[in-house]
Every structure is written in C-alpha cells, then in structure tokens.
Amino acid sequence: MTARDDDLARLEDVWSTRRGWRFLSSVNNTNIGLLYIGTALLFFILAGVLGLLMRVQLAVPDNGFLGAETYNQVFTMHGSVMMFLFAIPIVEAIAVYLLPNMLGARDLPFPRLSAYAFWAYAIGGLAFFCTLFAGLAPDGGWFMYPPLTGLKYSPGLNADFWLLGIGFIEISAIAGAIELIVGILFTRAPGMTLGRMPVYAWAMLVVGVMIVFAFPAVIAGTALLELERAFDWPFFIADRGGDPLLWQHLFWFFGHPEVYIIFLPAAGMVSTIVPTLAGTPLVARRAIIAALVGVGVFSFGLWAHHMFTAGLGTLEMGFVSAASMAVAVPTAIQVFAWIATLWKGKVEANAPTLFLLGFMAIFVLGGLTGVMVAVIPFDWQVHDTYFVVAHFHYVLIGGMVFPVFAALYYWLPLVNGNRLSEGLARWVFGLMFVGFNVAFFPMHVTGLLGMPRRVYTYAADLGWNGLNMLSTVGAFTFALGVALFAWDAWRSLRRPERPVGNPWNAPTLEWLPSGDYGNRSIPRIDSIDPLWDRPELVREVEEGGHYLPRTATGARETIATSPVAAAPRYVLILPGDSWLPLIAAAGTAAFFLLLTVKLHVLAWICGVAAIAAVLGWMWQADRASTVADVDIGHGESIPVGATGTASHAWWAAIVMLVVDLSIFACFAFAYVHVTMRLTVCPPPGATLPSQDLALTSAGLLVLGSLLVWFATLAVGTRRLPWLVLAALGCVLASCAVDVGGLLDAGLDPTATAWGAGVAALASYQGLHVVTLAVLAPYLAARAWCGLLGERSRAALDTIALVWHMTTLQGIAGMLVVRLVPLLMA
Structure with a gap:
C-alpha cells in the first residue's frame, strides 16, 4: 500500500x-x-x-x-x-x-x-x-x-x-x-x-x-x-x-x-x-x-x-x-x-x-x-x-x-x-x-x-x-x-449506487468526488466558478493534492479560515459520532410535551437528562490537542485549535447571546406595551422594591462579573474554580435580593398585566441565574480535573460571555422597569 x-x-x-x-448516533452532516x-x-x-x-x-x-x-x-x-x-x-x-x-x-x-x-x-x-x-x-x-x-x-x-x-x-x-x-x-x-x-x-x-x-x-x-x-x-x-x-x-x-x-x-x-x-x-x-x-x-x-x-x-x-x-x-x-x-x-x-x-x-x-x-x-x-x-x-x-x-x-x-x-x-x-x-x-x-x-x-x-x-x-x-x-x-x-460524477456540468464544489469525509483533500479556491475555471481541480482533489489530504491528529478535522479572506487559521478538530445529541434531544422534546400534560416530575427528570447530555458532550469536545502546528499542504503549517476571539466557539457564543438579548428585548417590549396602556403607572395597589435593594442587586451582579473576569486571567491556577464559585454566590445573592424585594413590595403578577410584565422580566433573569448555577460547578469541575488550560479554555471563555450577559440583562431589566413609569409621569 x-x-x-x-x-x-x-x-x-x-x-x-x-x-x-x-447509525442513529451519527453526527456527520451528510x-x-x-x-x-x-x-x-x-x-x-x-x-x-x-x-x-x-x-x-x-x-x-x-x-x-x-x-x-x-x-x-x-x-x-x-x-x-x-x-x-x-x-x-x-x-x-x-x-x-x-x-x-x-x-x-x-x-x-x-x-x-x-x-x-x-x-x-x-x-x-x-x-x-x-x-x-x-x-x-x-x-x-x-x-x-x-x-x-x-x-x-x-x-x-x-x-x-x-x-x-x-x-x-x-x-x-x-x-x-x-x-x-x-x-x-x-x-x-x-x-x-x-x-x-x-x-x-x-x-x-x-x-x-x-x-x-x-x-x-x-x-x-x-x-x-x-x-x-x-x-x-x-x-x-x-x-x-x-x-x-x-x-x-x-x-x-x-x-x-x-x-x-x-x-x-x-x-x-x-x-x-x-x-x-x-x-x-x-x-x-x-x-x-x-x-x-x-x-x-x-x-x-x-x-x-x-x-x-x-x-x-x-x-x-x-x-x-x-x-x-x-x-x-x-x-x-x-x-x-x-x-x-x-x-x-x-x-x-x-x-x-x-x-x-x-x-x-x-x-x-x-x-x-x-x-x-x-x-x-x-x-x-x-x-x-x-x-x-x-x-x-x-x-x-x-x-x-x-x-x-x-x-x-x-x-x-x-x-x-x-x-x-x-x-x-x-x-x-x-x-x-x-x-x-x-x-x-x-x-x-x-x-x-x-x-x-x-x-x-x-x-x-x-x-x-x-x-x-x-x-x-x-x-x-x-x-x-x-x-x-x-x-x-x-x-x-433503491437502485445500486453509481459514481456521482458531475451530471449537470455544475461549477460549484459539491460535485467534487466525496465520501463520508467530504472531499479527499480541501481545495484552494481562486475563482467564483472553480469547476468551470479549473477542470483539473477534480483530479487534484481526488489525488490528495490540496489541503489536509490525511488526518493530521488522528481525529475528524477541517480547516478554520478567516471570515472575509478565507485564509487558513487553524485546524478545527470535529467531534465524532455520539449518542449524547439524541439523548439530549429526546429529553428536550419529552420535557416540553410532558409539561403540557402536567406530568411535572417526569418532565423535570427528562429535562435534567437533556442538560446532563449537553454537559457531557461539552465535556468531551473542549480538549486541547497534543499536536502544536501541523502541515496542511501547499507548504503551510497552522496550529491545531484556537482560543478567545480567534475561536469559532467564541463567535458561536456571541450569536447565541444575540438570540438571548433579542428574547429579552421582546419581554421588555411587552412590559413597555402594557405600561403605555395605563393611565397611572404603577397601577393603583402596585409598587416596586426600594431603590436601595435594586442598587444592591446590581452591585452583586457587577461583583460576580468582576470575579469571573479575574477567573479568565487565572487559568492554570488553583484560584480559578474558587473565583467562579464565589461569582456564583454573588449572582445567587442578587437573585435572592430581587425575589425578596418583589415579595416585600407585594407585587401580584395575576392582578394586572403591568405586574405580569415585571414578573416576566424578573423570571427571565431568574432563568439565567439557574443556567449559571449549572455552568459554574461544571466549570469548577473542569478546573479541578486539570482540563482548563491556555489551549483548552473554550468552556471558560464562552461561559464568561454568558455571565457578563446575565449581568447586563439584569441591570437593563431593572432600568426598564424603573425608568418607563418615570417617563410616563
């Protein structure tokens, strides 16, 4: 051979x-x-x-x-x-x-x-x-x-x-x-x-x-x-x-x-x-x-x-x-x-x-x-x-x-x-x-x-x-x-499989010869219609004449490139087949459907199973490669993996947080909409917690984000998990202050739509707190197991983004609830 x-x-x-x-455990895009x-x-x-x-x-x-x-x-x-x-x-x-x-x-x-x-x-x-x-x-x-x-x-x-x-x-x-x-x-x-x-x-x-x-x-x-x-x-x-x-x-x-x-x-x-x-x-x-x-x-x-x-x-x-x-x-x-x-x-x-x-x-x-x-x-x-x-x-x-x-x-x-x-x-x-x-x-x-x-x-x-x-x-x-x-x-x-070829004489790359691994090698592109402009590209790719003609790390890989010029940046290691996505999806679907029929205990069991499966595949995915730089062909060597803003995972977290912020904006719009229907705001019999409690809650959120920021600087030290857990304590304390303040103010979400709007914003912040209560111990466990380092910190960087967004949304929610009535006065 x-x-x-x-x-x-x-x-x-x-x-x-x-x-x-x-086959049900397959994650291959095909x-x-x-x-x-x-x-x-x-x-x-x-x-x-x-x-x-x-x-x-x-x-x-x-x-x-x-x-x-x-x-x-x-x-x-x-x-x-x-x-x-x-x-x-x-x-x-x-x-x-x-x-x-x-x-x-x-x-x-x-x-x-x-x-x-x-x-x-x-x-x-x-x-x-x-x-x-x-x-x-x-x-x-x-x-x-x-x-x-x-x-x-x-x-x-x-x-x-x-x-x-x-x-x-x-x-x-x-x-x-x-x-x-x-x-x-x-x-x-x-x-x-x-x-x-x-x-x-x-x-x-x-x-x-x-x-x-x-x-x-x-x-x-x-x-x-x-x-x-x-x-x-x-x-x-x-x-x-x-x-x-x-x-x-x-x-x-x-x-x-x-x-x-x-x-x-x-x-x-x-x-x-x-x-x-x-x-x-x-x-x-x-x-x-x-x-x-x-x-x-x-x-x-x-x-x-x-x-x-x-x-x-x-x-x-x-x-x-x-x-x-x-x-x-x-x-x-x-x-x-x-x-x-x-x-x-x-x-x-x-x-x-x-x-x-x-x-x-x-x-x-x-x-x-x-x-x-x-x-x-x-x-x-x-x-x-x-x-x-x-x-x-x-x-x-x-x-x-x-x-x-x-x-x-x-x-x-x-x-x-x-x-x-x-x-x-x-x-x-x-x-x-x-x-x-x-x-x-x-x-x-x-x-x-x-x-x-x-x-x-x-x-x-x-x-x-x-x-x-x-x-x-x-x-x-x-x-x-x-x-x-x-x-x-x-x-x-049902017919026997045949060579695909290019039956339409198409100019785009999906008609290159491929298998489960995609193309035999990843081509370099220099035109809009590559298969028309370079007919020899089919033979070159199939012979392994371009990038990554072999597995450089023994795992599934592709090349991560820059977003505008598509210059090679690093080798992206892809996860293999797993049952965890299927388990997580089944748990998610069962959670919603069982909640619908009021089987709450079973629903939460399925929800916990879904969360555990997601954490399981996150645990497996965020691992540093033992290989530093690898030769990808064309005389070029690039690193394996990336961290921080150079990582695709960091940008995926940004997109997810844009979704999160958009949902928050819709809840805020709902609150503003029902508030504008009022003649007097807050409506008779409704009050908000004192300003001192709001400032205390906001201060605790900011302190928690500061501790997480210090944690991102403490990678590889024993301080990291304790900083994260301390930050979690601040967030939980902030949530307790919010809940106590709303209860003391006697807010009744069932009385008016205005009260329901306040409660909806508070509940969405509470959902973020619960999320951090799951992610913080996960992050601490990775640190204690020695799985957080300078080359394996994707979990830390993305969870830090989620943490800071929780702080920003919590403060923004307080401002919306308090400023809108003042503007209407």
Whole structure:
C-alpha cells in the first residue's frame, strides 16, 4: 500500500459511518442532512393530507364530512405543520446536507449541534402531530390569536400543545442557524473569499442572521401566552390591563420575516441552479447578493402588514405599506437576473428547468397580489377572505415548494449517483403546476366574492359552490403529482449506487468526488466558478493534492479560515459520532410535551437528562490537542485549535447571546406595551422594591462579573474554580435580593398585566441565574480535573460571555422597569 493509499484509508476509518442501529448516533452532516430532508418531506406529505381533508370538507356547501371542532384542529395543524415542521426545517436540512461540500469543508463546525437540532425536531414534531389522533391538537389557528386561545375560550390542553410544542421546534431552528452562520463564516475552503462564496451560501448566511433576530419574538410570545394560561398572568386580557394586539406584534415580527426566511434559501438554490442549466455565469451576481441582504433588512419592517385592520395609527400603517411595496424591488432584481441568465445561455427543458420556470411564473403572480394587499384600502376589503389564502399560497408554494422540487431533481444524484426519471418528471411537473393553479387561482375570485377565511362550511346560495369544487379538484391533482414524485424518488434511491460524477456540468464544489469525509483533500479556491475555471481541480482533489489530504491528529478535522479572506487559521478538530445529541434531544422534546400534560416530575427528570447530555458532550469536545502546528499542504503549517476571539466557539457564543438579548428585548417590549396602556403607572395597589435593594442587586451582579473576569486571567491556577464559585454566590445573592424585594413590595403578577410584565422580566433573569448555577460547578469541575488550560479554555471563555450577559440583562431589566413609569409621569 502506498503512502497516499494509507492516508486515504485512515481518513475513511476516522470518518466511517456506523451501520445498523448505531447509525442513529451519527453526527456527520451528510447523514444528518439526509435524515433531516426525509423527515421534512414526510411532514410536507402529512400536512398535505390535512389540506386535502379541508378541501373535501369545503368542496360542497353544508358538508358534514368534518365537524367544526375537528375542522379547526385540522386547519390549525395544517398551517402549523407546513410552516414550522416543513417550510423552515427543509431549508435548514438542505443547507446542512449541501453547505459543507459546497464550501469545501469536511463538515460544519458543530456536528453534534446539528444532530441535536434534527432529533429535537423529529421526535418533538412527530409527537406534536400525533395529538391529532387523541383529539388534543391545537384548534386556534396556526397564528393562535388571543383572546380566543386564552384559558377562558380554550380551556383544554390543545393550545398548550401548540405553545410548548412550538418551543422545541424553535430551539431546533435557532441551533441550526448558529451552526450555519459559524460554518459559512469560518469553515470555507482557503481562498474562497466572501466575494467568491456561492450565492446559496450568501442566502443561508442572511437567513441565519434573520432567524437569530426574528425567532426570539415568537419564543417570547409563546412564553407569555403559556404563562397566562398556566399561572393567570394577564398579558393579553384587556380587563386586567393586557392587550391581545401585543401577541400580534410579537407573532408577526417573527411571522413576516419568516416568509423571507423561507423564500431566500429557495432564491439561493435558484441562483445556484440557473447558471448550471444555462451553461453561463450568473448575470448580475453582486446585485443578487445585495438584493438578498436588502430583502432581509426590509423584511423586519413588514410585520404590521398583517395588522392593517387592527386599528393601528395612520403613520405606522403608511410606513409598513411603503415597506411592503419596497421589498418587491430587491426581489424583482433577482427574478430579472435569473431571466437574463437563462436568456444568455442555452437551456434544456429538463426537470429542474421546468420547476424553475414554474416557480418564476407562480411566484411573480404571488408577488403582484402581495403589492395589492400592501395597499391599505384594498387590504381592508380582502383581509379576512380567501383572496389572502390564495396570495400566501402563491408566495409560499410558488416561492419555496417549486424551487425545492427543482433542487431535489438537481441534487438527488449526490446521494447515490442516480438521477430521477426525466419522463416521469414532466408528468410530476404538469400535475403539480396545473393542480396548483386550478386549486388556488380560483380562491382569488372566491375571496373577492366574499368567502371568509377559517370557516368550515358555507350556505349553498352564496355563489361559491363551483369555485370551491374546482379548488378541491386542483388540490387532488397537485397531490397526485407529489405522490408520483415520491414513488420515483423511492425507486431511484433503491437502485445500486453509481459514481456521482458531475451530471449537470455544475461549477460549484459539491460535485467534487466525496465520501463520508467530504472531499479527499480541501481545495484552494481562486475563482467564483472553480469547476468551470479549473477542470483539473477534480483530479487534484481526488489525488490528495490540496489541503489536509490525511488526518493530521488522528481525529475528524477541517480547516478554520478567516471570515472575509478565507485564509487558513487553524485546524478545527470535529467531534465524532455520539449518542449524547439524541439523548439530549429526546429529553428536550419529552420535557416540553410532558409539561403540557402536567406530568411535572417526569418532565423535570427528562429535562435534567437533556442538560446532563449537553454537559457531557461539552465535556468531551473542549480538549486541547497534543499536536502544536501541523502541515496542511501547499507548504503551510497552522496550529491545531484556537482560543478567545480567534475561536469559532467564541463567535458561536456571541450569536447565541444575540438570540438571548433579542428574547429579552421582546419581554421588555411587552412590559413597555402594557405600561403605555395605563393611565397611572404603577397601577393603583402596585409598587416596586426600594431603590436601595435594586442598587444592591446590581452591585452583586457587577461583583460576580468582576470575579469571573479575574477567573479568565487565572487559568492554570488553583484560584480559578474558587473565583467562579464565589461569582456564583454573588449572582445567587442578587437573585435572592430581587425575589425578596418583589415579595416585600407585594407585587401580584395575576392582578394586572403591568405586574405580569415585571414578573416576566424578573423570571427571565431568574432563568439565567439557574443556567449559571449549572455552568459554574461544571466549570469548577473542569478546573479541578486539570482540563482548563491556555489551549483548552473554550468552556471558560464562552461561559464568561454568558455571565457578563446575565449581568447586563439584569441591570437593563431593572432600568426598564424603573425608568418607563418615570417617563410616563
């Protein structure tokens, strides 16, 4: 055996995938990505079946196929599963599968985080869906508007399953976003500058940032509504100072960016596929990247687009209306660039091309009706009609489902080398395209004729009969196309594996020969379209002629590069397969679901198991390598691992803390919102703790952060664990002062929404204190075991960041609670 063969054998051994039941412990992005995609497509089919049940019910007037209660559950689950269990997960799933190879990396930087995100989503999502069969499915609509979803009007557990069930799904999505942001910025192939990065990677980077800022709003909103239902804290009860519109602000601050969180990855796929199919570079590439960023920015100014009929002020509605129209400009830039690229090249009428053309036609129509409903007087007329149902299906199915199907036809050969049938693809596309338009285009007319949304039946003399029957026929036609695709995909995946090659003559790196270890060697990139500009790159990479042709440390590795220029910085050691992510995810899902059914003891046992599993994989991951610098090829040597701000783990912690700060900001907004409804603040009978207690609490928090800062300077000494534990004592004392002060002041969160807002901010600070109470002993234990050193201090650095954020949020919470009443005086 030659040295080159021996290097390859070692790579294959280190990265080999376990077989049989042990496959479930895999953390490799290829395996997790395929499981992720398959599960998301399963939920697409399940949600589609629910949609067909709705169409059967609405096919004829006065139908008794589904009763009102059952229809409400089916309606709610259809929307919730499509949005939370399919649309968002499928775009993250495809990114987990594609991005490492597309970026020239061996894997994403936190493989166990990806595995945890998938299993939390899969286990929790399936359990959530099964509530349908127990009659416990949520029935308040996928938007869950109070007061109808409050305890008074929804006394059962149905709404709680939605509120707590969505919780772990959002945790999964945020975990995936952190993984993608850090992976895109820090694990690109050397030489792949931001200017050379694939447009799809740009799209996923923008989407990851959007998730970080948008998803905290729905997390905060669901937490507040569950606190109201579980503990009678009246955030949304108008009689006690609450406001149902508060939910709409929080929900749509997440909900409208979510539309673009779904669309932008699809746009990135289109921008990647179109040049390949046209055989020419993408027209206006820089303008498309700028447009992606522009859409991401504009999307956060659109949340009240859904609230034009809610009684907002003229100025606010005018601003949102203008933003709703302006977002069409960067979107149009992308559409015109795709058309220009297709016009410039020579395109064949294959399966991906058909679905891309179908996407452009449907999405443009959806965009036009979007501009229509951005006009406030028109929106007042159609807001709660089937016109809006038609609009958002044109945007979401046209803007995401058709590009996803194009992507499946385009990238499925990566799995086992087999393409899907071109002959069947024409039938699939025809059935889906015709079925979709027959199903949803008539809904524009149905809505203009006055048919309201969210009704389970209608009278026979309203003039909607034929249109509804036509929509039902179209829905089943669309479903037949999906079923035909599923059969063809199952048939193709069962075929014997073949060499993948590059069947489309694509220019991007995911078509390089690869195995479980990714590429045989990590290439150096010097152009936007590397496989077109350097055809010899395929042979060079496969022969191990580039970076890391062997395992330098005996572990799984990739190269961490600088975020802008993609210069090699250090070798990033990746964790291997483990059962801990699966255990942690199962514990997380069980914690939320068992809390829902009031099995509190079992829920907390599962929660503790989840925390223990997470601490276990943190313990394993943060270890220094015995190797200093290693030769990575091209005559370059770089260190193994990094610490502080040079480390990818440090930046991942920063992203996580941005999420944390965003959630805090939403709680603070809720407090300010209910406070502004008061005539007198604090309301009669309510007081705050004395200023001296607040200053004492803030001083203890600052002292704790100072002690942690000293601990970061005491690495390798015996003082470190005692400094950390002393800091924990300060934080616990601060929490005790806060709780004692609130009790002495007689604050009653059940009396008014203002009191509930104060209690919510205090409770969020308490959650941080509990977190530090877990992390501080963990850090001390690592120090006592000799596992904290200058080259293995990631846990110390990241926990120090969490500690300082706890201090800042605690002080900020006190200031918000005390200053807002003064400003209103």
